[in-house]
Structures are given as structure tokens and as C-alpha cells.
Amino acid sequence: MQLGRVARWVLGGITTVVLALIYLPLGVVFLNSISTSESLTWPPPGFTLEWWRRAMHSEGAFEALGMSVMVALAASAIALVLGTLAAMALSRHRFFGKESVNLLIVLPIALPGIVTGIALNNAFRTLMGVQLAVWTLIIAHATFCIVTVYNNAFARLNASGTRLEEASMDLGAGLFTTFRLVTFPHLKSALMAGGLLAFALSFDEIIVTTFTAGTGVTTLPLWILQNMFRPNQAPVVAVIAVILAVVSVVPLAIAQRLTAKDAEAVSR
Amino acid sequence: MTATRVSTYLAPRRRLRLAGLLTAPVLWLGLVYVVALAALLITAFWTVDAFTGQVRVEWTTENIVEVLTEALYRTVTLRTLGIAALVTVLDIIVAVPVAFFMAKIARPRMRHLLVIAMLAPLWASYLVKVYAWRALLSGNGLIEWAVAPFGGETPGYGIVGVVLTLSYLWLPYVVMPIYAGFDRVPDRLLEASADLGGRGWRTLTAVVLPMIRPAIIAGSIFAFSLSLGDYITTTIVGGSTQMLGTLVYDNVGSANNLPLAAAISLIPIGIILVYLAAVRRTGALRSL
Amino acid sequence: MSKSPSRLALRAGIAATAAVSLAACGTSGSDGGSEAASSIGDTEGSVSILAWPGYVEDGSNDPTVDWVSGFEEATGCMVDAKTYGTSDEAYQLMQSGGYDVVAASGDLTLRLVASELVAPVNTDLLENYEGIFDFLKNKEWNSVDGVSYGVPHGYGANLLMFNTDEVTPAPTSWDVVFDKASDYSGKVTAYDSPIYIADAAVYLMTHNPELGIENPYALDEDQFAAAVELLKEQNASVGEYWSDYLLEIQAFETGDSVVGTTWQVIQNSISTGNTDVVLPEEGATGWSDTWMIASDAEAPNCAYKWLDYIASPEVNATATAYFGEAPSSEAACDFRDDCEAYHAGDEEYAKQIWYWTTPIAECVDGREDVECVDYSEWTKAWQEIKG
Numbered sequence: 001m002q003l004g005r006v007a008r009w010v011l012g013g014i015t016t017v018v019l020a021l022i023y024l025p026l027g028v029v030f031l032n033s034i035s036t037s038e039s040l041t042w043p044p045p046g047f048t049l050e051w052w053r054r055a056m057h058s059e060g061a062f063e064a065l066g067m068s069v070m071v072a073l074a075a076s077a078i079a080l081v082l083g084t085l086a087a088m089a090l091s092r093h094r095f096f097g098k099e100s101v102n103l104l105i106v107l108p109i110a111l112p113g114i115v116t117g118i119a120l121n122n123a124f125r126t127l128m129g130v131q132l133a134v135w136t137l138i139i140a141h142a143t144f145c146i147v148t149v150y151n152n153a154f155a156r157l158n159a160s161g162t163r164l165e166e167a168s169m170d171l172g173a174g175l176f177t178t179f180r181l182v183t184f185p186h187l188k189s190a191l192m193a194g195g196l197l198a199f200a201l202s203f204d205e206i207i208v209t210t211f212t213a214g215t216g217v218t219t220l221p222l223w224i225l226q227n228m229f230r231p232n233q234a235p236v237v238a239v240i241a242v243i244l245a246v247v248s249v250v251p252l253a254i255a256q257r258l259t260a261k262d263a264e265a266v267s268r
Numbered sequence: 269m270t271a272t273r274v275s276t277y278l279a280p281r282r283r284l285r286l287a288g289l290l291t292a293p294v295l296w297l298g299l300v301y302v303v304a305l306a307a308l309l310i311t312a313f314w315t316v317d318a319f320t321g322q323v324r325v326e327w328t329t330e331n332i333v334e335v336l337t338e339a340l341y342r343t344v345t346l347r348t349l350g351i352a353a354l355v356t357v358l359d360i361i362v363a364v365p366v367a368f369f370m371a372k373i374a375r376p377r378m379r380h381l382l383v384i385a386m387l388a389p390l391w392a393s394y395l396v397k398v399y400a401w402r403a404l405l406s407g408n409g410l411i412e413w414a415v416a417p418f419g420g421e422t423p424g425y426g427i428v429g430v431v432l433t434l435s436y437l438w439l440p441y442v443v444m445p446i447y448a449g450f451d452r453v454p455d456r457l458l459e460a461s462a463d464l465g466g467r468g469w470r471t472l473t474a475v476v477l478p479m480i481r482p483a484i485i486a487g488s489i490f491a492f493s494l495s496l497g498d499y500i501t502t503t504i505v506g507g508s509t510q511m512l513g514t515l516v517y518d519n520v521g522s523a524n525n526l527p528l529a530a531a532i533s534l535i536p537i538g539i540i541l542v543y544l545a546a547v548r549r550t551g552a553l554r555s556l
Numbered sequence: 557m558s559k560s561p562s563r564l565a566l567r568a569g570i571a572a573t574a575a576v577s578l579a580a581c582g583t584s585g586s587d588g589g590s591e592a593a594s595s596i597g598d599t600e601g602s603v604s605i606l607a608w609p610g611y612v613e614d615g616s617n618d619p620t621v622d623w624v625s626g627f628e629e630a631t632g633c634m635v636d637a638k639t640y641g642t643s644d645e646a647y648q649l650m651q652s653g654g655y656d657v658v659a660a661s662g663d664l665t666l667r668l669v670a671s672e673l674v675a676p677v678n679t680d681l682l683e684n685y686e687g688i689f690d691f692l693k694n695k696e697w698n699s700v701d702g703v704s705y706g707v708p709h710g711y712g713a714n715l716l717m718f719n720t721d722e723v724t725p726a727p728t729s730w731d732v733v734f735d736k737a738s739d740y741s742g743k744v745t746a747y748d749s750p751i752y753i754a755d756a757a758v759y760l761m762t763h764n765p766e767l768g769i770e771n772p773y774a775l776d777e778d779q780f781a782a783a784v785e786l787l788k789e790q791n792a793s794v795g796e797y798w799s800d801y802l803l804e805i806q807a808f809e810t811g812d813s814v815v816g817t818t819w820q821v822i823q824n825s826i827s828t829g830n831t832d833v834v835l836p837e838e839g840a841t842g843w844s845d846t847w848m849i850a851s852d853a854e855a856p857n858c859a860y861k862w863l864d865y866i867a868s869p870e871v872n873a874t875a876t877a878y879f880g881e882a883p884s885s886e887a888a889c890d891f892r893d894d895c896e897a898y899h900a901g902d903e904e905y906a907k908q909i910w911y912w913t914t915p916i917a918e919c920v921d922g923r924e925d926v927e928c929v930d931y932s933e934w935t936k937a938w939q940e941i942k943g
Contacts (some may be wrong), residue, residue, distance in 0.1 A: 011369040018366050018439075022389055025400035025436065028410070029392065032400070038400060039805040039825060043408075059616045082293040089289035093282065101290070103544065104297045109420070110540050111490055113499020114513050115308075115533045116301075118520050122311060122530075125306035126323070131652060141330045143300050146293065159452075174275030175285070200387075204394055206500065211520075216638055224395050226609060232804055233618075241396035248391035252269075316932065405811045419792050425796055425812070472706075503748070504803065507796045510942045518935060524644045529562055 026245060033201075033238035040234050044131050055239035065240075071134065071219060072202040075141035076217035078190060079198045081143070083149025088183075090150075091157035108144040109201075117211030124212065132214035140212040145198035152194030156187055159218065189259060196255045200248075220244075305537075312530035323526055331531035336550050341515070345535050348512040351431055352495035358435045358482055359442040359491045367443050368476075371450035372458075383447070390440050398504045401433040406507055425507035432497045441494070442487035449483025450476070484548045492543065496536045512536055570586040581704070581709045585713075592678035592703075596860045602634040603858035607659035610879050611709070612637040625875050627865045633700040633858035650674075656853040657862050659709060661845050662697040663751075663914040668848060669705055675851040676703045681860055682879055687871035687885040693908050697913060698846040707863050708884045710876035711844035712749065712898065713909045714755065715833040717818035720810065730759045730836045732815050734786055737793035745807060745816030746790065750931065750938035751912060752843050756790075756908060757819060763839040771921035772841065773913040779931075780929040780937070797942065820898050821880025835899075835908060842909035843881075 019077070033051055035044030055061060084106060090098060108116055120140050124130055168178040206221040213222065224240070227233040269297040278285050334343050370382045389397070404410045405422055423429055448525050461471040499513030506510055512535060519529035605612050612635065615622030624635045640646040643664040650658055650673045660668060668674040679685040685707060691747070692698075692708035699705055718727055723740065734756070737744050746752055757772035760782055765841060767779050795813055798804040801822050807813035809828050823833045847866060849859045865871055867884065873891035876883040882898035889895035899905040913920055919928040929937075 008373055011365050011373060016370040018362055019382075019385055022386075022436070022439065024410075025391055025397055025404060026389055028400040028403050029396055032403070037809075037827065039809065039827075040403060040803055041806055041809040041827075045827070054618075057619060059619075063616070075719060082296055085289045086293040089286055089293075092284045093289075095286060099548065101294060103548075104294070104302070105488075106544070108301055110295070110493050111305075112493055112513065112533075112536045112540070112546060114497045114499060114516050115305075115537060118516065118526070118529060118533065119304040119308040120300070123300075123307055127303070127307055130432070138302060143297065155448075155452075174272055175278055176271050176275050200390055203348060204390065208392060208498065221393065221395065224393055228395055228399065228800070235397060237393075241393045245388050245392035248388050249384055252387050253380075256380045256383055267479045340943070343943060399802075402806065406806070408810050409810045503799055508791065508942055510792050510939065516938055518939060525935070 003190050015236065026039050026242075029238050030242050032235055033242050035235060038235065051239050055236045055243075058240075060218075060227075061220070061236070061240055062225060064218045064220045067134075067218060068203055068220040071138055072140060072199045073240035074138045074196050075202045076198040078138070078142035079145035079149045080195050083146045083194060083198075084153050084187070086146070087150050087153035087157055091154050092162065092171065104164060105147050105150050109147045111206070113207035114211075116140070117208040120208070122210040132212060132217075134214065137209060137213045137217060137219070140208050141202040143210065144205075145201055148197040148201060149191065149194035152197075153187055156190035157183075161187055186239040192255055192258050196251065271437070276478055299380055308530045308533065312525050312534060314526055314527045315527050331528050332534070334528070334533045335535065341532065341535070343512055344512055344515055347427070347509070348496060348536075350540065351427060351511065352492050354431050355434045355438065355441075355495045356488045357492040358431070359439050360446075360488060362435075362439060363429070363442040363446050363487060364484070367446035367450050370443075370447050372453075373454075385439050386443055388446075394437060395500070397437060398433060398501050401429070401436065402505050405429045405432070425505050427506070429505040430509055430511075433501050434498060435491075437501070438491040438494050439489040445483045445486040445490075446480060449480035449486075453479050489543070489547070493536075493540055496539065557795065562597075573855060578934065591858065592676035593681065593856055594678065596681055599631055599633050599772055599858045599861060600855035601632060602636060603657060603855045603862055604636045604638070604655045605657045605659075605862065606638050606640060607657075607768065607787045607799060608661075609639040610927075611659050611845075611875060612639075613875075613878065617657075620835055621878055623871050626871070627862065631858065631861045633855065635862075643731075650713065650783045652849075653852060655850050656855045658848050658850065658861040660706070661843060662912045665697050665705065665770055665846050665848065666700075666729055668916070669700055672851055674705055674848040675853070677706050677849055677863065679704050679707070682707065682864045682867060684864055684869070684872075684885070687869065687887045688904070689903075691887070691903050692844060692884055695844070695911075697844065697911060706846035706848035707867050709845040709866065709872070710879060710881035710883055711842060711848055711906070711909070712819060712821075712881040712909070713835060713840045713842035713905075714817050715803070715820060715823075715840060716836050717808065717816060717823055717831055717833045719814035720809065720830050722811075722814040723746040723768065726832065726834065727815070728834060728837050730755070730838050731763075733817070734759055734790055737790050740742070740815050741793040742795045744793045745796050745798055745804060745813040746794055747817045748799040750934040752817070753780075753783050753934055753938065753941075754910065754912075756786045758841060759838050760786065760834050764798065771917045772910050774919040774921035774923065774928050775915065775921070776923075776926040776928055780933070786935045791941055791943065792817075819880060820937075823878070824894070824897065835905065838844060839908040842911050844911045 029043055032040045034047045034049060036046035038042055041043075054085050083105075086101070090102065117140075120136075120143075121132070122138050124132060130136070164182050165178055166183045169175075173181065204221060206225060209219055209222060213219065218226070219238070225238050227237050278288070289507075296432065311323065312331055313327055313329065315324050315326050370379055373383055402425075405413070405424060407424065409422060415421065425433070457475060458471055461475045497513045497516075499511060499517045501512055502509055502511045506535065511533065516529045516532050519525045519532065612624060613621045614624035614635065619794065624637070628634055630631060638649070640649060643661055646660065646664055647667055649655065651671070658668070658674065660674075667938035673675065680690055688708055692711065693888060694704055708710065711942060716727065716730060716733070720726070722743070723732065729902065730857045732740070733744050735806065747755070755777075757769055757775055757779065760767055760779070761769045761772065764782060768781055769775065769779050796803070796807055798807065798813075798816075801819065804813065804816075804822050805825050808822075808826050808831055818833060820833065821933060847863050849863065853859050866875065869883075869885055869887035870891045872885060873888040876888070876893050877894070883889065883892065883895070886901050890898055892900075895901070896943040915928060915931050915934055917927050917930045919926065
């Protein structure tokens with residue numbers, strides 16, 4: 001677009017500064033992970049690799065990581081199915097109460113986590129009379145993850161219009177064949193983006209998790225919360241956080257690549 | 269084949285197809301969420317038995333009246349609203365230029381790198397980042413060290429610390445929808461505006477901003493609602509600051525008074541519903 | 557560098573605060589239900605334990621911290637441990653059943669007894685019971701009418717910590733955080749829990765004797781109002797209310813806080829060397845936890861074995877050191893080098909501690925002419941104090 005050189009430089013400068021500020025606290029986390037202080041006190045009195053060694057041997061952390069991945073995968077899978085269905089309904093149909101359905105989908109993420117948390121906790125324990133467990137946690141997470149899938153799928157469906165699907169049907173393809181061969185390939189990258197966001201939301205969620213996870217169900221954020229209270233574990237937690245941020249680049253990069261390819265295909 | 273038969277049967281029946289699509293998501297959200305919320309609201313009208321600690325089913329407006337009349341709740345609500353609003357505004361001010369640069373100025377390769385750079389910190393655990401901010405804000409932390417030569421001092425633990433930390437935490441959630449919003453503005457449109465004589469600034473305000481308004485509002489919903497319910501950040505960098513989330517949490521967590529907690533949570537629920545109603549027409553709900 | 561293995565007081569804020577609003581104690585309905593066992597039979601092969609985090613460690617958090625494996629090897633009882641975050645959660649879990657043993661704090665024990673969820677414990681069956689400090693046995697939070705309901709685990713006091721550079725001369729009274737708090741405005745810290753109101757009450761017992769406070773957990777309207785008023789004044793000088801213990805360590809190391817309540821283990825963890833703790837002349841609040849056996853235990857024999865095992869000097873020393881509190885027996889001190897710091901076994905010292913008890917309407921000091929303020933009111937008042 002037509003912007004003066006100065007404007008470009010200013011915007012580039014702002015972006016650079018903001019990114020630097022975003023990574024500054026992460027730098028602090030990294031320094032904490034190699035600091036000799038057991039209580040993350042600033043400035044670090046000295047440096048050590050002890051915490052990295054310990055983190056590699058922390059059974060609890062890896063079990064929690066496994067639990068988090070499992071819960072996030074299950075919640076995202078449910079959200080993918082429900083979000084796609086809802087997006088197809090709302091983008092391809094006109095009906096009474098459409099706005100309400102939209103609001104219903106948005107509500108779990110728009111209401112503060114603590115409200116969602118105590119509402120679900122109360123519903124599970126008092127209304128249904130069940131013990132909190134893994135599945136209650138997955139249900140809770142899936143509920144607030146639907147919206148991310150829905151929005152991505154909805155935007156893509158709206159942008160692409162119905163021409164291709166109509167053409168497919170005119171050529172004699174059934175509903176399911178059309179979905180499989182036309183709609184889905186088209187949606188794939190949007191679902192990927194939505195699913196990834198859902199995964200991320202679930203993975204780092206702590207407040208709703210506190211209220212809906214059964215005893216013994218320790219996700220990574222819960223493990224971190226418990227271990228943050230133990231001074232000689234706090235630097236180990238910092239190590240885990242650094243590893244997570246670095247490792248997350250891989251799925252993010254893959255998702256980006258897929259989305260980008262698709263976006264080009266769509267805009268053409 | 270049955271699939272074919274079902275397909276042939278459904279093809280002309282739009283209503284039925286719609287029902288097929290909607291049933292599962294609406295049932296899920298209805299059964300899991302709406303019922304849970306409704307039950308919580310009803311609980312606000314119940315009371316706790318002081319002797320056994322169990323919730324007693326006995327209609328009373330005591331909790332609601334208490335929340336509405338006592339000064340404590342008014343003060344904390346206003347403080348929480350102020351913090352949430354400030355966080356939202358700060359995030360939008362920072363996010364708009366960054367998102368614009370990412371979507372419209374950066375070259376594709378750079379753009380991908382920026383998106384990844386923006387999203388990666390989301391994975392570094394909320395709690396760990398808040399503790400990092402605690403270190404930054406401390407009396408001998410990095411901020412103090414950086415501003416002391418200029419006669420400044422760190423805001424320390426308190427409302428300012430909470431606002432800074434929350435803005436930091438939610439920034440990626442605000443940048444991403446706005447970035448997507450800018451991305452959806454076709455370059456052709458910008459060129460057309462320029463061809464018609466629109467200067468950069470005018471193109472921005474007259475063409476681009478109206479188009480991305482829903483995206484900005486979508487981002488604001490994240491920042492606003494996430495701030496509204498927070499209680500962990502406040503504990504760690506808030507010094508002695510209490511927010512609505514703190515009051516709700518304390519009543520459930522340590523006082524075991526779910527009815528009062530439910531009554532207090534009516535405040536953020538009300539605020540968010542009003543907010544959603546106000547922005548509904550902008551289409552923001554579809555940009556989250 | 558003095559490295560005690562302690563460091564891990566896990567019962568972070570929430571946990572300790574977990575005093576709960578109710579407690580159907582008072583009327584002890586304990587005579588109906590269960591009887592104490594008269595002997596220990598064959599072990600059942602497994603035992604289910606409910607405890608605070610850090611009380612039942614099997615090495616999965618830190619391979620060097622493990623006292624469960626030794627028990628499993630010695631008795632053949634495989635341990636299935638669950639942790640809880642608040643006393644209230646523990647109460648609900650006990651009601652749902654399925655646990656043989658529970659580690660309960662003073663704000664939970666009487667409720668469990670009154671609901672007949674736990675059984676009397678025949679302490680004669682426990683070899684290690686005899687060695688336990690007398691001043692912890694058969695107290696109001698672990699026995700009813702002289703019948704023991706469990707084995708004391710560890711105990712500690714909520715002390716006064718100060719920065720030796722900034723707070724001179726060394727304080728001997730809580731007045732530095734109350735009447736003189738403004739001298740350290742913005743750098744005073746306090747424990748973030750309604751139960752902290754009792755700390756103010758302890759102070760008032762000495763400085764406002766006309767209020768007639770006999771027990772800081774039994775406050776009538778007037779006494780309670782006075783304590784709340786004191787805390788509201790203090791609020792102006794408070795820089796931070798600490799809820800978990802990392803927060804306080806950091807605040808004292810950086811100098812953001814210079815004076816306030818603490819636990820001994822926190823001071824041990826501070827590496828800057830310019831802090832000291834004191835048990836002020838007014839006395840202090842504190843805690844003492846109890847191992848109890850469920851009345852419907854499926855593995856009562858393994859449960860007794862666990863109670864005996866956890867009370868044995870070496871295990872008790874390891875567990876309490878890990879948590880950061882004083883052990884329950886003199887013999888345990890042979891396995892710890894920091895008993896002195898915790899004043900373990902110092903009866904005079906222990907006498908000055910008011911152990912956490914749930915405030916209920918029926919005054920726990922035995923007064924019958926007035927109603928006391930219960931814990932839900934304490935919670936509301938605490939929120940008002942913080943503003």
C-alpha cells in the first residue's frame with residue numbers, strides 16, 4: 001500500500017520495540033532458569049545448569065505435560081467437530097435465533113474464567129452428582145474452545161461463498177461427497193488454525209482447570225502452580241516454560257505454512 | 269449405500285439439514301453451559317447453612333442485596349472495571365500499528381516469522397510470565413534500574429503493576445484478530461483509495477479502520493473479559509489490590525460460600541452481557 | 557550455605573487459610589459410630605491416603621524426596637496418595653469416601669469427628685506414639701472428651717520476620733506491624749487470609765485487656781470489631797499481603813517488604829542474610845496437623861501401619877523438614893540438624909502458640925452468654941479490610 005517511507009519506518013520501529021518488550025520478560029524467565037537463586041530473586045546472584053538437569057529428571061513435570069497434551073487434544077477434537085458443524089449451520093442457513101446461537105458460542109470465552117469455572121464445578125458436583133475427573137476437565141475445555149474453531153471456519157466459509165459447492169451438487173455429487181471433496185479441503189487450513197488456537201487455549205488454561213479437574217488430574221499449569229510454591233522447584237518451572245516456548249515454534253511454523261499456502265489458493 | 273441414500277434424502281430438505289448441523293453444538297452448549305450458568309444464578313438466591321457448611325435451598329435475596337448495597341463491592345467493581353478498560357485500551361493502542369505492519373507492510377516471509385514470534389510467548393505459561401513481571405516490577409528489578417537514572421521509579425506492586433502485567437499477558441490475543449482483520453482488507457481497496465487521491469493517513473482512517481473495527485472489538489472482548497475475571501495476577505503483582513475475581517475466588521475457595529460467590533459473579537456476567545449486546549451489531553462476535 | 561532439606565512448605569496460602577465456615581463440632585456425636593481398633597491384623601495390601609501436598613512424597617516430584625517407598629517395602633501396603641488444596645476440599649473428599657487415612661489441620665479435625673467420618677485411634681497400638689511431645693497429645697483439635705482421634709504430625713508458629721538493616725532495634729512485639737506500622741509504610745507485609753484476624757486478636761489480648769479476649773478464635777462482636785479496626789489501620793501501611801511463600805521470600809530478598817508475619821521455613825530460605833525472626837512477647841498463631849483414620853476405612857490395618865510409620869523419628873523428621881515445620885517428637889531431632897531453629901520440643905515456646913482453629917458461632921473458649929463471629933463473617937471482614 002501507498003505509505004510514506006517514514007510511516008513504514010515508524011511502524012516497523014514500533015513493531016520491533018513491542019516484540020522486544022514481549023520477549024524481555026521471557027528473557028527474565030530464561031535467566032531465572034539458569035540462576036542460582038532458588039526463589040527467582042532478581043538480579044540473579046550466579047548461574048548454574050542444575051535446574052535444567054533437574055527438569056530433565058522431573059517425572060511429575062513430564063506426567064503433567066502428557067496430561068495437558070491429552071486433555072488439549074481431546075478438547076480440541078470435540079471443539080473441531082462442534083465448531084465446524086456450527087459454522088456450517090450459521091454460514092449456509094438463515095434461521096430464527098441465529099444471533100442467539102452465535103452468542104451461545106461466544107459466551108464461554110467472553111465470560112470470565114472464574115465464572116465459567118465455578119458454574120461448571122457446581123453443575124458437575126451438585127447437579128449431576130459426579131466426582132470431578134479427567135472427562136469433566138475435557139468437557140469444560142471443549143466448551144470454551146468451540147468458539148475459536150467456529151470463528152475460523154465461519155470466516156473461511158463466508159469468504160469462499162457457495163458457488164463451488166453448488167457446482168459440485170449440480171454435477172451430481174451428494175452432500176457428503178461435496179463436503180469431503182469440496183468444502184473440507186477448502187476449510188482445512190482454517191480448521192488447522194482454529195484447532196491450534198483451541199489447543200493453545202486449553203494447554204495454558206489454569207482458572208477453569210482449577211475448578212473442573214479431579215484430584216490427581218494434574219495438567220502442566222496446575223503442576224506449575226503447585227511447584228511455584230516450592231522455592232527450590234521454581235527455577236525448574238522456569239526451565240519448563242522456556243522449553244515450551246521454544247518447542248511451540250514447530251507446530252506454529254507448520255500451521256503458518258499450511259495456512260499461508262491455502263490463503264494463496266483461496267485468494268486466487 | 270446408506271450414505272448416498274441419506275444424502276439424497278437430505279439434499280432438498282434444508283430444515284432437516286440445518287437441524288442435523290445444529291443439534292450437536294447447541295445441545296452441548298445448552299446442556300453443559302447454559303444449564304450450569306442458570307444453576308449458578310439460582311444458587312445466588314440460596315444460602316449457606318452456617319452449621320454444616322452445605323448450601324441450603326431456601327429462597328433469599330440476602331446475597332444479592334448485600335452485593336448491591338455494600339460499599340466493598342462497589343469499590344472493587346469500579347476498580348476492576350477501570351483496570352480492565354485500561355488494559356483493553358492499552359492493548360489496542362499497541363496492537364493496531366503492530367498488526368498493520370504485520371499484515372500490510374512486512375513481506376510474506378517476514379510476516380510468517382512475526383506471527384510465530386507473536387504466538388510463541390503464549391506457550392510460556394501464564395504463571396511463569398506473571399512471576400517474571402514480579403521480578404521486573406520489584407524495587408530493585410529491571411524497571412527500577414532502567415528508569416532510576418532519569419529520576420523515575422518502578423510502579424511496584426499495585427494497580428499499575430496489575431495493568432502492565434495483564435496488558436502484557438493478553439496482547440497476543442488482541443494482536444491476532446486485528447492482524448486477521450487487516451489481512452482481510454484487500455490490497456486492491458487500498459490501491460483504489462490511493463488512486464482516487466487518498467493520502468496514506470486518509471486511506472487509513474476512512475477505509476481501513478471502519479473495516480477492521482469488528483476485529484478490534486473482537487480483540488477487546490478477549491482483553492476485557494480475561495482481565496475482568498483475573499485473580500492470580502492480582503495476587504502476585506497486585507500488592508494489596510483486590511479485584512472481582514479475588515472476591516469470587518475467596519468466597520468459593522476459603523469461605524465455602526458458593527451462594528455469595530454466585531451473587532458476586534452476577535456483576536461480571538452483567539457487565540459482559542451489556543458489552544456483548546453493545547458490540548453485537550458490529551459483527552465482532554464473528555471475529556474472535 | 558546452610559541447606560536444610562526443608563524448603564518446601566507446600567501448604568501455600570490457600571491451603572492454610574482453608575479454615576472453613578462451619579464445623580458442626582461442639583456437639584460430639586462420636587459415641588455412636590466407630591470404635592477404636594483393639595489390635596492390628598494382617599495388612600490389606602494397599603492404603604489410600606488423603607493429605608496436604610508434601611506430606612506423602614513418593615519421589616515423583618523430586619527423586620531424592622521419597623518416604624513412601626520405604627513404607628511400601630516394610631509393610632507391603634501399596635500407597636495410593638491424593639493431595640488436596642483446602643480443608644474444605646478434604647472434607648468433601650472424605651464424605652465421598654474411599655480414603656483410609658487423612659492428614660487434617662486444626663480447622664478440619666473436629667468437623668471430621670463430628671460427622672463421624674473418622675474413628676478414634678487406639679494409640680496403644682502405635683509404637684512411636686509414646687515419643688511424641690506431650691504438649692501435642694490429646695488437645696482440643698485432635699481429641700474429644702479425652703478420646704484420641706489421631707497422631708500429631710508437625711507444628712509451627714506464625715512468627716514476626718524483619719529486615720535487620722531497616723528495622724532497628726530488633727522488635728520484640730507485634731507493635732511494629734500494628735501501632736508502629738506507619739514507620740515502615742508500604743513495606744509491611746501480612747498473611748493473606750481471614751485467619752490473620754486472629755493475629756490481630758492475639759495482639760489485642762495484651763494491649764487491650766479490657767476487651768477481655770480469652771482465645772483469638774473466639775471473638776464476640778465487640779472484640780471482632782476491634783480486631784478488624786486494627787487491621788484496617790494496618791492496611792494503610794501494608795505493601796503486600798502474601799499468600800504463597802515464594803512471594804514473601806522474594807519480597808524480603810529484594811527489600812520490597814521489611815517486616816511482617818512469616819513461617820520459620822521462609823526465613824531459612826532467604827539467602828540475603830539480613831533477616832531475623834522472633835516470637836513476639838504477645839505470643840503468636842500457629843498450626844498443628846493430625847493423621848487420622850477414616851471410620852469406614854477398607855484398610856484399617858495398613859492405616860495403623862502408616863500412622864506408626866509416619867510418626868517414626870526418621871520419617872517424621874524427613875517429612876516435617878521437607879514441609880518446613882517442627883517434628884512431633886524429640887527423637888526425630890536426631891535426624892534433623894535444624895530442630896533448634898524450629899524450637900522443636902520447647903514447651904515454653906509451644907505454649908505461646910494459638911493453633912489455628914475454625915471460628916464458629918459457639919465460642920470455642922467455652923463462653924455461653926454470647927455468640928461468637930463465625931468464619932464466613934471473618935471472610936467478609938477480611939475482604940473489607942483489604943478494601
